[in-house]
Amino acid sequence: MTYSDSHDMALGIMSVMQIQRRIAQLQRQLLELGPLHPGSISEQYNVCGQPGCRCKDPQKPQKHGPYYQLSFTWQGKSSTRFLRPEQVKPMRQKVANYKQLRELMNEWVSLGVEMERAKRARAKQQHGD
Numbered sequence: 546m547t548y549s550d551s552h553d554m555a556l557g558i559m560s561v562m563q564i565q566r567r568i569a570q571l572q573r574q575l576l577e578l579g580p581l582h583p584g585s586i587s588e589q590y591n592v593c594g595q596p597g598c599r600c601k602d603p604q605k606p607q608k609h610g611p612y613y614q615l616s617f618t619w620q621g622k623s624s625t626r627f628l629r630p631e632q633v634k635p636m637r638q639k640v641a642n643y644k645q646l647r648e649l650m651n652e653w654v655s656l657g658v659e660m661e662r663a664k665r666a667r668a669k670q671q672h673g674d
């Protein structure tokens with residue numbers, strides 16, 4: 546890498562070709578995304594109502610759980626649902642895929658803006674004004 550390459554990258558300036566290459570890479574990554582789902586997964590521990598249960602032990606209470614919950618908002622509607630133990634791992638993957646989709650999309654949009662800027666800068670140079 547030459548001095549000017551690293552200098553340009555440090556400033557966040559990419560050439561039109563670099564931008565096109567990166568967009569092509571993002572498109573490939575988007576196609577490879579598997580099943581996805583918005584939201585986040587949380588662990589819950591409960592205390593039950595049963596007298597004498599271990600969750601109410603005065604010395605060393607042990608709550609019930611973990612129970613896994615998926616919470617998400619989509620099209621203005623919030624939902625929360627419990628996950629069965631065998632659903633947790635696949636759902637974690639779906640949630641991660643959704644997060645990646647958002648990141649890839651954001652980067653693509655940023656590159657679209659950057660591309661416009663790079664083209665204008667180039668046109669300006671070519672016309673010498």
Ligand SMILES: [Zn+2]
Binds near residue numbers: 593599601
């Ligand atoms: Zn209990």
